[in-house]
Amino acid sequence: MIAEQEKPKIDWLEKLTDFAIANGKNGCFLDWHRDTVKNYLAFHVHQKTIVFVMDKNEPVAMGMGNQCNADEVSSYFNWEPTNPKGDTLVLLDVISTKPGAILLLFVEMFKKWPAGSVDVVGFRKGKKVSITSKYIKLAASLC
DSSP, X not given: OOOGGGSOOOOHHXXXXXXXXXXXXXXXXXXXXXXXXXXXXXXXXXXXXXXXXXXXXXXXXXXXXXXXXXXXXXXXXXXXXXOTTOSEXXXXXXXXXXXXXXXXXXXXXXXXSOTTSSEEEEEETTEEEEOOHHHHHXXXXXX
């Protein structure tokens, strides 16, 4: 048995960066430089606006949320800080690689940002969509 202090340290930011680059499809991180992806994830880690699901110490789903006012939804592209008083939550760069993981991701997201307390939106193929329970079930069926 390896003593706790002797166990190798895991760099979670590196692990999440690898996951994002390997699995970001449909526009998530497409053609982004590795350092940009890492900085983006670090930005969300610092804000506590990243949520991820692990299976056997490997990421299987992740996404970010940025709270803002409804008229500021498109500003998330500028890496704007989250506004805890905003009336809208924008879900960003949701990635899932294992069946069921996206449902766990949404459960964790809605623990952090309780459903009903704000409107929830995301972008699909460049168009804003409202995130409803129907959309969550559809997303889960695609994994």
